Amino acid sequence: MPGETPDPRPAGLKRRNMETKTAKTDPQSPSPFLNLEDLRPRLVPRKRFTDRFMPRHSGQLLFDPSRCTGCGTCEMVCGNRNVSLVAPASASVTVFRDEGQGKNFALYCQHCRRPLCLEACPTRAITRGEDGIVRIDRVFCVACGLCTMACPEAAPLRDHRTKEIHKCDLCEGDPLCARHCPEGALSFTRGKAFRWIKGLRWTVQALSFLLLVFILIGTFCSFQAGVVSLSCPTGILQNIASTKTIVLTGIATALALLLLTVIAGRLFCGWICPFGFVLDLVGKAVPKKISPPRWLANRLNKYGLLAGAVGGSFALGYQAFCTVCPIGTLCRSYGVQGFFRGAELAIVPALAALEVTERRSWCRYFCPVGALLALVASLGLIKIVIGAKKCKKFSCVQCAEVCPVGIIDGNLLREGVSPKIPMTECISCFRCIDRCPYGAAKIRFRWQKGVPGEEAP
Amino acid sequence: MSPYKCYYNHKVGLADLAEKTFRVLPLPPEGVREHLGGAPLNTCLLGMHEEKDPLVLGTGPLTGSFAPASCLLVATFRPPGSSKPAHVPLTLRTGPEMKFSGLDFLVIHGRSSSPVVLKVKNGEGTFAGGDGVHGKNLTEAQASLHRFGEFPAVLLAGRAGALQVPRAAVQVGQAGSFDKAGLALWMGRRNLEGILFQGTRGLFFAEDHAGLSLELGKRIRSKEGKPAGFRSLLKKTGGNVPAGDFFRGTDEKIMACYHCLYPCMTRLSFSNRRFVSGRDNVRRESVWLTDPVGFAALAEKRPADVLPLLKACREFGLDPEAAAAVLDREDPYGDTLVRLESLLLENHGEEQPVRGEVASFASGMPSPAVPGGGEETASTKKKMAMAMILGVCPLFLFLVPSLDVPDYLNFLPKQKGASAFYREKVEELSERLIGGYPAP
Numbered sequence: 034m035p036g037e038t039p040d041p042r043p044a045g046l047k048r049r050n051m052e053t054k055t056a057k058t059d060p061q062s063p064s065p066f067l068n069l070e071d072l073r074p075r076l077v078p079r080k081r082f083t084d085r086f087m088p089r090h091s092g093q094l095l096f097d098p099s100r101c102t103g104c105g106t107c108e109m110v111c112g113n114r115n116v117s118l119v120a121p122a123s124a125s126v127t128v129f130r131d132e133g134q135g136k137n138f139a140l141y142c143q144h145c146r147r148p149l150c151l152e153a154c155p156t157r158a159i160t161r162g163e164d165g166i167v168r169i170d171r172v173f174c175v176a177c178g179l180c181t182m183a184c185p186e187a188a189p190l191r192d193h194r195t196k197e198i199h200k201c202d203l204c205e206g207d208p209l210c211a212r213h214c215p216e217g218a219l220s221f222t223r224g225k226a227f228r229w230i231k232g233l234r235w236t237v238q239a240l241s242f243l244l245l246v247f248i249l250i251g252t253f254c255s256f257q258a259g260v261v262s263l264s265c266p267t268g269i270l271q272n273i274a275s276t277k278t279i280v281l282t283g284i285a286t287a288l289a290l291l292l293l294t295v296i297a298g299r300l301f302c303g304w305i306c307p308f309g310f311v312l313d314l315v316g317k318a319v320p321k322k323i324s325p326p327r328w329l330a331n332r333l334n335k336y337g338l339l340a341g342a343v344g345g346s347f348a349l350g351y352q353a354f355c356t357v358c359p360i361g362t363l364c365r366s367y368g369v370q371g372f373f374r375g376a377e378l379a380i381v382p383a384l385a386a387l388e389v390t391e392r393r394s395w396c397r398y399f400c401p402v403g404a405l406l407a408l409v410a411s412l413g414l415i416k417i418v419i420g421a422k423k424c425k426k427f428s429c430v431q432c433a434e435v436c437p438v439g440i441i442d443g444n445l446l447r448e449g450v451s452p453k454i455p456m457t458e459c460i461s462c463f464r465c466i467d468r469c470p471y472g473a474a475k476i477r478f479r480w481q482k483g484v485p486g487e488e489a490p
Numbered sequence: 491m492s493p494y495k496c497y498y499n500h501k502v503g504l505a506d507l508a509e510k511t512f513r514v515l516p517l518p519p520e521g522v523r524e525h526l527g528g529a530p531l532n533t534c535l536l537g538m539h540e541e542k543d544p545l546v547l548g549t550g551p552l553t554g555s556f557a558p559a560s561c562l563l564v565a566t567f568r569p570p571g572s573s574k575p576a577h578v579p580l581t582l583r584t585g586p587e588m589k590f591s592g593l594d595f596l597v598i599h600g601r602s603s604s605p606v607v608l609k610v611k612n613g614e615g616t617f618a619g620g621d622g623v624h625g626k627n628l629t630e631a632q633a634s635l636h637r638f639g640e641f642p643a644v645l646l647a648g649r650a651g652a653l654q655v656p657r658a659a660v661q662v663g664q665a666g667s668f669d670k671a672g673l674a675l676w677m678g679r680r681n682l683e684g685i686l687f688q689g690t691r692g693l694f695f696a697e698d699h700a701g702l703s704l705e706l707g708k709r710i711r712s713k714e715g716k717p718a719g720f721r722s723l724l725k726k727t728g729g730n731v732p733a734g735d736f737f738r739g740t741d742e743k744i745m746a747c748y749h750c751l752y753p754c755m756t757r758l759s760f761s762n763r764r765f766v767s768g769r770d771n772v773r774r775e776s777v778w779l780t781d782p783v784g785f786a787a788l789a790e791k792r793p794a795d796v797l798p799l800l801k802a803c804r805e806f807g808l809d810p811e812a813a814a815a816v817l818d819r820e821d822p823y824g825d826t827l828v829r830l831e832s833l834l835l836e837n838h839g840e841e842q843p844v845r846g847e848v849a850s851f852a853s854g855m856p857s858p859a860v861p862g863g864g865e866e867t868a869s870t871k872k873k874m875a876m877a878m879i880l881g882v883c884p885l886f887l888f889l890v891p892s893l894d895v896p897d898y899l900n901f902l903p904k905q906k907g908a909s910a911f912y913r914e915k916v917e918e919l920s921e922r923l924i925g926g927y928p929a930p
Contacts, residue, residue, distance in 0.1 A: 102746035118693055119695050121689065133629070135778075193612075194692065
C-alpha cells in the first residue's frame with residue numbers, strides 16, 4: 034500500500050509467513066529440529082485396550098494423621114533418596130507438626146488427575162505418566178518454582194541447599210516413606226484389591242439382566258414368574274391412565290419397588306435396571322467425545338417425559354411410553370418372547386448411543402421410570418455424604434469422576450467444601466463409597482447431621 | 491581422613507552473648523577420635539573455655555543418623571554451686587536440627603545486656619532481640635517467636651528462667667524437658683531467652699544403614715510390642731503411679747522424637763471443666779507428658795489435678811519435680827495455682843548455689859528419683875552414658891531393653907578393626923562419664 038513502511042525483515046521471517054508455514058507443516062514429515070518429547074524416557078507401558086474394562090490402579094500414598102507420631106522417618110529416607118544425604122529439608126514429603134494441637138500432617142504430592150503444576154511448568158518438565166505418577170524431569174527443569182506456586186497442596190518443594198525442586202515420584206512404585214514409617218501412618222496402596230461393592234453390583238446387575246430379559250415373561254409393563262408378578266410403577270401409572278381401571282396386583286408389586294426406593298434410594302436404577310446394565314457396559318467401551326446441547330442436557334426433561342407418558346396414555350387409550358421404553362423393548366425384543374421384532378430392535382442401540390455424550394445420559398435426562406423413582410426418592414430414608422475435610426481435597430475427586438450421573442461437584446471438593454448429594458438424582462450405585470480411598474464418602478440416615486471429618490465431638 | 495568425616499560437619503559455633511558475635515571454628519579431628527562426641531566432647535570443650543563459664547550444646551556421632559531415636563542434643567554446663575559439669579539431655583528434634591544446620595557443637599558464653607534470641611541456621615548463628623519473649627508464658631513466647639520464621643526446634647528459658655528462678659526448667663517447644671540442673675537458669679542469667687534451630691542441610695550416612703534401621707524397627711516391634719507412649723514409660727519408671735487413673739477421660743496422642751521407633755511421649759487433651767469457674771472458661775486443654783520423674787512427683791502430691799498443674803508448670807517454665815516439692819496436698823486447686831505462680835518471685839541472686847550438687851546426668855530419667863521406682867542398675871547407667879556419648883535418646887535405650895550397645899555400634903564407621911575399637915572406646919568413655927568426666 035502506498036505510504037506503508039516496508040518491513041525490513043526477509044519474507045521468510047515475517048510472523049505471518051512463519052505462522053502459515055507452521056500451520057501447514059505435515060506432522061508426519063520428519064522435523065529438522067530435535068523433538069524434546071523424544072528425549073523423555075518412556076517409563077511405563079502404553080495403555081492396553083483391556084484397561085478400559087479392568088483398569089490398572091495407579092498407586093496411592095495414603096496418610097493417616099491419627100497414627101502419625103511426627104518422628105520424621107519419612108522425611109529422612111525421602112531426603113536420602115533425593116540427595117543421597119540424610120537431609121529432611123530436601124525431602125519430597127514434609128511433616129507439619131502442630132505442637133499445640135498435637136496434630137501432625139504429612140504433605141506430599143497427590144499425583145492429581147489434572148495436575149496444575151504440569152500446566153504451570155514453562156519447560157514441560159513435569160509429565161504425568163500413564164501409570165498416574167506425576168514426575169519432574171531433571172533434564173528439563175530450570176527450577177523456576179512456578180510449580181510450587183501452582184500446586185494447591187504446595188507439594189513440589191524447593192531444596193534450600195541445592196535450589197532444585199523436589200517432588201514425590203512414589204519411588205517409582207515402592208515409596209520408601211511408606212516402607213519405613215514405623216507406625217504405618219503412611220501406606221502405599223494400588224487401590225483396593227477387590228472393590229466388593231463393585232463386584233457385588235456387577236453380579237447383581239448381570240443376574241437381574243438374565244432374570245428380566247431371559248427368564249421372566251410378561252406384558253408391556255409387568256413380568257410374571259408363576260404367581261409372582263413384578264410391575265413397573267411407570268407402566269402401572271400409564272395402565273391406570275389408559276384403561277381408567279386399577280389392577281390391585283400390579284399396584285402391589287409396583288409399590289414394592291417404590292418402598293425399596295424409599296428405603297435405599299434409586300437402587301433399581303443402579304443395580305437392577307437391565308437397560309442400565311447395558312448402558313454401563315456400553316459406557317465402558319465408548320469414548321466420551323461429544324458434549325450434549327444445553328437444552329437436551331436438562332435433568333427436568335425426564336419429568337416432562339413422565340408427564341407426557343401418563344397424559345399420552347390417557348389420551349390415546351394405550352400405554353404410550355411402554356411401546357418405546359428401552360427397558361420394555363430390551364425385555365420383549367431381545368428376550369425369549371421375541372414379539373415386536375423389527376423396528377423395536379433399534380430402540381436399545383439408538384438410546385445406548387447416547388453414551389458418547391455422557392455416562393448414563395438416558396438415565397440423567399430422559400428416563401420417565403427414573404423420574405418417578407426420583408420423586409419417591411425425595412422421601413427416602415438414606416443419603417450419601419462426602420466429607421471434604423476427610424478426603425484429600427484439591428487432587429483426588431475420584432468420587433466425582435466415577436459418579437455415573439455426575440451429581441458430585443468436584444470443584445466444591447477442591448475448595449474444601451463438602452458437596453450436597455441430591456438423592457433424587459443419585460442412582461445408589463455406591464461407586465463413590467467404593468472408590469474413596471479415605472473413607473470420606475458414607476451412607477447416612479436422612480436425619481443424621483454432619484459429614485465424615487466434620488462431626489461434632 | 492577422619493573416619494567421622496561423614497558423621498559430623500566438623501564445625502563448632504562460638505557465640506559471644508556480650509559482644510553479639512558468632513564465629514565458626516573447625517572441630518579438631520583428634521578431639522573426635524579421643525572423645526567420640528556427645529557429653530565427653532562437650533566436657534572437653536567446656537574445659538577449653540572454662541574461664542568463660544560457657545554452655546556447650548553438642549551432638550553425638552549418631553545424632554541425625556539412621557540409628558533409631560538419634561535425636562539427642564546434650565547441653566553441658568557447670569551449675570552454680572556444683573563441682574561437676576551437668577549434662578542435660580535435650581530431645582525432640584533439637585539434635586538433628588542443629589546438626590543439619592551445619593554445626594556439630596555450639597559454645598555459648600558471655601552475658602547479653604538485653605534479652606536476646608540466638609538463631610542457628612545455614613551453618614551460622616545470628617542474634618535477634620528477645621524482648622517479645624522475655625518473661626512471657628510459653629504459649630505467648632512461642633507465638634512471639636513466629637516472627638523469626640519457621641524453626642522446627644526451639645529451646646526456651648521460659649518465664650521462670652528469664653526471672654532467674656532456681657526451679658526453672660528449659661522448655662523444648664511444648665514438650666518440656668529433662669532439665670533438672672538449672673539450664674534455664676543459666677540461660678536466664680545471661681539474658682539468653684531462647685535458641686532456635688533450623689536444619690536446611692544434610693549429612694552423609696551410609697545408605698545401607700536405612701535397611702539396618704528398618705530391621706531393628708521390626709525386631710523392636712516383635713519383642714516389645716506396640717508402643718503405649720508415656721504409659722509404657724510410667725510403667726517402667728513410675729513405680730506406684732497408676733497411669734490409667736490420669737489418662738481417664740482424656741484423648742491420647744502418642745508423639746515421637748526424631749526417628750524414634752518406640753515413642754514414649756504422649757499428648758493428652760483434657761477438659762478443664764473441674765478446674766475453672768464459669769461456663770465460658772470451659773475448654774479442652776492439652777499437655778505433653780515427657781518427663782516421668784516430674785509427672786510422678788506431681789501425681790504423688792496432687793493426683794486429682796496433676797494435668798492442669800503440669801500444664802501450668804510448662805507455661806511458667808518450672809520444673810514439675812521441684813514445683814511438687816513445695817505444693818501442699820490439701821490445698822484447693824486455685825490456691826495451688828497461686829502458689830505455683832508465687833514461685834516465680836523467688837530469686838536466689840547471682841552466685842548462690844541453687845540446687846546443691848546435681849547429678850551428672852541431670853535428667854528426669856534415673857529411676858531411683860521416682861517415688862516407688864526401681865533401683866538404677868549399673869547396666870542402666872551404662873546404657874544412659876553410652877546414649878549421651880553417641881547422641882541417641884537415653885530413654886529409648888531404657889525403654890527398649892532388647893536393644894544394646896552392639897546394635898548401635900553397627901551404625902558407626904566400618905573400617906577394619908573398628909568394631910572392637912569402638913566397643914572398647916564406648917566402654918571406656920561410659921565408665922569415665924559415670925565417674926564424672928574430668929575436663930582436660
